[in-house]
Amino acid sequence: MNCGGEHETNCSEVLADVWVFLDRECGSDKRDLLAKHLEECRPCLEQYGVEEHLKVLLARKCGGDQAPDEFRARLRASIRQSVIDHGGSVTVTRTTTVETTTTVETTTED
Template identity: 50%
Template sequence: MSCGDPHETDCSEVLDHLYEFLDSEVPAVDRDKFQHHFEECSPCLEKYGLEQAVKKLVKRCCGHDDVPADLRAKVLGRLDLIRSGQPIPERDVTVAETPVTTQES
């Protein structure tokens, strides 16, 4: 997405790091740079506002549920793979498949 106007920080860079920005996981220098971009780019500001609203809604609706330990471990494992640049398997390799048995009459 791009608004077509030239910016000091490109729209694609801002949107690539939008979730990190929302979670306050970007360095302060990038945070200031992105904040300035939102002030001058209404399409990116709109996307930011939408994602912020979704995040608040999810927190309000699902924030009280306990996360099962195995799900948490799987998500954290996937995040580790992503951060390390390793390929992500298409299916969960941590769960052993149970063989299908047929019942004879």
């Protein structure tokens, strides 16, 4: 994804690292760079908000259970690669809540 704006960091790279940013698992230099981009780029900020909401929802529904570190690392790498493969154009098209079940549907654009 590229919003067309001029940024120090490419939108696709920012979106690929959004979970690392959310989990505070990056160094301060990387965190500052990502935060600066999110302040400047509305499309990336909107996607960040979706991911942040998803993180909160997962934490609430999983009851604080933590996956093993190895699984989390593999999952993070897989998500990052998927975002890069799709040029950062992963978007949420609809979110619905029914009783205690939440469904998030996503679409990707090539």
